[in-house]
Amino acid sequence: MGLISCLNMLNRTGANVALLDCLSPMWSDVAWNKTRHGQGHFPKTKIPKPQVLQGVPRQFSRYGLPFNAVKESLRSIYPVPDLVLLTCSMTYWYPGVLSMASLVKEIWPDMPVALGGVYATLCSRHARDLNAFDLVVQGPLEDPCNWERVWELLSAPAPSIPSDREEDFEQKEFFPAEFSVILGSRGCPFSCDYCASSCLYPRFKQRSFRKIWQEVSTQLENNISDFVFYDDALLLYPENWLLPLLERFSGMQNTIRLHAPNALHVRYLTPDICKMFFEAGLKTIRLGLESADFENRPDSKLTREEWDYGLRNLFDAGFCPEQIGAYILFGLPEQDPDNIANAIQFAHDCGVRPHLAYYSPIPGSKLFPKAVENSPYPIAEEPLFQNRAIWPCYPGGFSWEEHAKWQGLLKKA
Numbered sequence: 001m002g003l004i005s006c007l008n009m010l011n012r013t014g015a016n017v018a019l020l021d022c023l024s025p026m027w028s029d030v031a032w033n034k035t036r037h038g039q040g041h042f043p044k045t046k047i048p049k050p051q052v053l054q055g056v057p058r059q060f061s062r063y064g065l066p067f068n069a070v071k072e073s074l075r076s077i078y079p080v081p082d083l084v085l086l087t088c089s090m091t092y093w094y095p096g097v098l099s100m101a102s103l104v105k106e107i108w109p110d111m112p113v114a115l116g117g118v119y120a121t122l123c124s125r126h127a128r129d130l131n132a133f134d135l136v137v138q139g140p141l142e143d144p145c146n147w148e149r150v151w152e153l154l155s156a157p158a159p160s161i162p163s164d165r166e167e168d169f170e171q172k173e174f175f176p177a178e179f180s181v182i183l184g185s186r187g188c189p190f191s192c193d194y195c196a197s198s199c200l201y202p203r204f205k206q207r208s209f210r211k212i213w214q215e216v217s218t219q220l221e222n223n224i225s226d227f228v229f230y231d232d233a234l235l236l237y238p239e240n241w242l243l244p245l246l247e248r249f250s251g252m253q254n255t256i257r258l259h260a261p262n263a264l265h266v267r268y269l270t271p272d273i274c275k276m277f278f279e280a281g282l283k284t285i286r287l288g289l290e291s292a293d294f295e296n297r298p299d300s301k302l303t304r305e306e307w308d309y310g311l312r313n314l315f316d317a318g319f320c321p322e323q324i325g326a327y328i329l330f331g332l333p334e335q336d337p338d339n340i341a342n343a344i345q346f347a348h349d350c351g352v353r354p355h356l357a358y359y360s361p362i363p364g365s366k367l368f369p370k371a372v373e374n375s376p377y378p379i380a381e382e383p384l385f386q387n388r389a390i391w392p393c394y395p396g397g398f399s400w401e402e403h404a405k406w407q408g409l410l411k412k413a
């Protein structure tokens with residue numbers, strides 16, 4: 001969504017833009033794993049592990065389109081672009097964007113390459129030290145300094161930044177035909193210790209209902225059935241845009257499906273909101289349980305009374321236990337494994353499915369210094385060790401034996 005926003009900003013200033021999405025299932029000549037409601041596994045190709053990860057008992061893979069397909073797609077672009085923009089979401093995905101930068105330079109040796117996104121923002125020094133990018137954009141493109149620097153790469157004077165740039169999330173043809181994303185806000189007013197949302201978007205800003213419904217209407221006309229909420233704080237100030245949107249969706253359960261994979265704040269699940277979610281066709285619900293030790297939580301977002309209140313309202317509205325999952329934090333520095341096990345059992349007892357939210361040490365978050373102290377890996381120097389898949393702060397790190405143990409607890413009836 002961030003990259004699409006950047007493309008729209010540039011397009012509105014007169015630039016011609018194109019998106020090469022290496023995770024898109026819409027390529028007719030590339031075999032793709034079967035998906036359900038737009039959700040499924042990306043195809044992957046096993047590649048050699050970086051030297052620093054040799055001791056981790058997991059395979060290393062490149063996800064998405066085959067390398068040669070991407071290479072040929074780049075070669076076929078006409079006219080040759082003046083600038084290539086790359087984005088990288090997870091900090092530990094940087095080998096992928098490094099490989100792409102190398103491929104771009106192989107095809108067009110003099111092509112300027114700019115890197116933005118989460119990795120560029122949170123690990124800007126590391127990204128610059130790779131010496132693979134002509135520009136590392138730290139923070140949003142609408143920042144005047146970033147905007148000027150991007151146009152400097154083109155040796156062109158920077159046009160005025162579009163005045164309604166924060167409304168600029170038009171999806172157009174960029175998303176696959178199977179699903180679409182609804183993004184009603186950027187940022188989050190909460191400051192959870194394990195999260196770096198405030199580093200990425202310091203201000204919580206909601207968009208207008210008019211703009212959101214305009215985008216949704218276009219997708220409905222294109223026969224999109226699945227819509228995914230991507231907001232970090234979906235339930236805050238719902239009267240501004242969420243409730244009007246749910247009212248428009250009401251009665252469309254047979255034609256659309258709504259999904260909320262980001263953890264909902266349970267305390268805001270009132271009877272009215274739960275009823276409207278149900279009538280609008282919400283099918284996937286994830287709740288931010290995080291811990292069943294309500295007296296010693298890693299945040300202050302939820303009490304036991306609020307949990308019971310929100311969950312009861314969901315059930316009363318008509319939702320089934322199979323639709324509701326509870327995220328439980330796993331692998332925090334100095335976390336007691338019994339705390340995780342108790343939370344899993346608590347979720348089972350409440351009639352919802354537990355899901356482990358594996359901790360990734362995020363530079364800029366309040367908990368990162370403690371993660372640096374407790375991890376056996378040099379996570380501050382090497383982003384590859386920030387990968388949640390290696391359990392960087394779990395005692396002993398990842399092992400298949402421990403993985404099987406926790407999966408067994410998750411499946412316990």
